[in-house]
Amino acid sequence: MSTQKNLWLLLSIFSLNLAIITLASDPDPVQDFCIPNPILASMIKTHHTFHTILPCKNSSEVITNDFIFSNMKTSGNFSETGLAVMPANPTNFPGLNTLGMSFARTDIEIGGINPPHFHPRATELIHVIQGKVYSGFVDSNNKVFARILEQGEVMVFPRGLVHFMMNVGDEVVTLFGSFNSQNPGLQKIPSAVFGSGIDEELLQKAFGLSSKQIGTMKRKLDPKQER
Ligand SMILES: *[C@@H]1O[C@H](CO)[C@@H](O)[C@H](O)[C@H]1NC(C)=O
Ligand SMILES: *[C@@H]1O[C@H](CO)[C@@H](O)[C@H](O)[C@H]1NC(C)=O
Numbered sequence: 543m544s545t546q547k548n549l550w551l552l553l554s555i556f557s558l559n560l561a562i563i564t565l566a567s568d569p570d571p572v573q574d575f576c577i578p579n580p581i582l583a584s585m586i587k588t589h590h591t592f593h594t595i596l597p598c599k600n601s602s603e604v605i606t607n608d609f610i611f612s613n614m615k616t617s618g619n620f621s622e623t624g625l626a627v628m629p630a631n632p633t634n635f636p637g638l639n640t641l642g643m644s645f646a647r648t649d650i651e652i653g654g655i656n657p658p659h660f661h662p663r664a665t666e667l668i669h670v671i672q673g674k675v676y677s678g679f680v681d682s683n684n685k686v687f688a689r690i691l692e693q694g695e696v697m698v699f700p701r702g703l704v705h706f707m708m709n710v711g712d713e714v715v716t717l718f719g720s721f722n723s724q725n726p727g728l729q730k731i732p733s734a735v736f737g738s739g740i741d742e743e744l745l746q747k748a749f750g751l752s753s754k755q756i757g758t759m760k761r762k763l764d765p766k767q768e769r
Pocket of ligand 1: 600601602
């Protein structure tokens with residue numbers, strides 16, 4: 543092949559990659575920022591229609607504090623599994639709206655876990671601030687990539703892949719995660735399977751469990767009982 547053809551091939555592969563990257567992310571902003579208009583946003587919420595991109599307020603009414611989030615100084619409330627997640631997304635941090643990013647603080651008690659879950663719309667990057675955490679993800683060939691992370695280490699969970707964490711140290715784990723979507727979505731595997739109302743016979747056949755065992759899992763994962 544001539545050099546020109548090689549170059550053409552390279553360029554097409556490159557632009558194809560670019561196209562894929564563009565399709566896999568939130569829409570590009572069309573203005574500097576878009577702080578949700580509280581009145582319009584609450585009207586949308588009242589009508590139970592979920593819009594990722596909320597209508598903007600007049601930029602003359604935008605203030606510095608719209609771009610600052612102060613609720614991450616301490617952990618959230620811990621769940622039964624010893625997990626406290628404090629998310630920052632456009633619903634509680636207006637400045638993020640339309641910027642294609644969001645953030646979360648996660649604390650895990652000693653021995654506590656963040657059960658297997660995934661984010662359908664975002665890759666996540668975590669940074670361990672304190673503690674020792676067994677952390678990893680599973681790829682679509684069911685290969686596990688996991689090890690104990692220590693303070694200061696960073697790990698990436700590719701978009702849409704199941705990941706998990708467990709505090710294996712002797713102090714509370716604190717870590718921060720960032721997402722390349724303002725609305726990453728969260729699907730917890732245990733509750734998606736046993737807490738969602740899938741037909742019980744199907745679950746028995748899929749997992750080789752008795753009706754009683756399924757009942758135990760269902761009670762445990764009933765969303766109404768989740769804290
Ligand atoms: C935004 O606010 C400014 C100043 O109060 C006003 O002049 C302008 O008309 C407003 N723009 C819109 C679209 O309401
Ligand atoms: C934690 O729980 C308390 C008491 O139920 C509640 O007042 C508080 O808002 C909760 N904090 C968070 C961050 O959810």
